Amino acid sequence: MMEALARWFADLHERTGINLVVFYDPFDAARFFRGVLLTVEMAALCIVASVLIGAVGAWLQGSRWRCVRALVNAYVELVRNTPSMIQLYFLFFGLGPYIAAHNAHGQAEPLISGFTWAVVCFSFYTGAFNTETFRAGIDAVPRQTEEAAESLGYTRLGAYLYVVLPLALRISFPALSNNLVNLIKMTSVAYAIAVPEILYVSNQIWSDALNVPEMMNVVLVSYVLLVSGFNALMARIERRLRVPGLGC
């Protein structure tokens, strides 16, 4: 089956000159597949981390201490007011050189890989948006519901984890999905620091095969499929979270 498909694409190239090399050349196919996997891995790590950052950030925004609130607000403002690629460059080229070890030849070797920097950067970038999104959701949870939890003996943290956050999550779910879709697309920015994700490996492939227009199509369709898959997953989760009488 796979072989027949590969033969068809090779044949397509022979007949028409349309060179979809990733579908018939084993080496390029493997190279491209590794890029897709890396994108998925990077996105998955960033999604988990950014949601956690958002939940913690929103909790700290309701803190009793003004300095904690100010710190969270400063983080959100800083991140929201600068482009993600500038942040990535700042981390990778601005901070990276200071976090390096020297090898046997006396050369500096970065201790933190481009992949790790990208995950850190995109997690905190989206984490700032998630903080604001969760905050809006928390504000929409009636204060009395939280009081009911407190009057049952819950601590503030307990009431947040068991009552407020689950409700806020449901309220802010559509906005959260939006943030996470943006996050998945943002992973292509890691191209700029040579993380071999979809766009970067595609660049390698089109440099070798000289099939730029074809690869642009492949990259575009790859992202469409990736994000559609993610949206379907989020729709499933949203359905599972849906509760009668709670407007969402």
Place this chain on the structure above:
Amino acid sequence: MNPSAATRRPPLIRCREVRKSFNGVEVLRGVCLDVARGEVVCIIGPSGSGKSTLLRCINGLARIDGGSIHVDGLDVHDPATDRLALRRKVGMVFQQYNLFPHKTVLKNIMMAPLHVLREPRAEVEARARALIAKVRLQGKEDAYPGELSGGQQQRVAIARSLAMRPEVMLFDEVTAALDPETVSEVLVTIRELAAEGMTCVLVTHEMGFAREVADHVYFTDAGLIVEHAPAADFFNRPHDPRTQAFLAKVL
């Protein structure tokens, strides 16, 4: 020491000269109130007279600005007081039910005993099911609050509070948001609780109910206890002109 005072059991709830202001407006202006164990106390009075605020102060949801409140010997507004210990003693039911909308009836009742008291699940579930039967909601275990009527939700809220095995229940205008026909199903539940000897403090506008279940009635106006008396005396022979005017209007 007066020996007779020493042998008498201290009241379960003891409020002394309680003061509370919101934005410079004093809503409680030195309230004194005692609730003995097993007693049913009703607090009545015009809207805005500070009744609900007093209840919220008793379980520490609102801070007081002066005076003192003791519940079973615990100083409610001493920062050193263990708030969990206090809230285990005091159950509260709200006007708007305030159930957790993302949890089923059974889970609503089980949550606090599991998370707060860390009791074994099997025991908690057995108790929750018994409480559901007690408030006559068998068959609704897996329903969500959004699928229930107001009266049913309020009975779940009562069961949820009872699951923590409190020593006193505070009811804050629990029938005020209900349709007239569902008021009685909630009152039946409270009446049963009172009959079993549960200490209850009710803020209510249901005068007939207050007259029937209360041992003692407090009348508040403008942040003060104007008058208090055993229920029968209170309704039959009110002394203060403000009480007389209020009762003439509502009865």
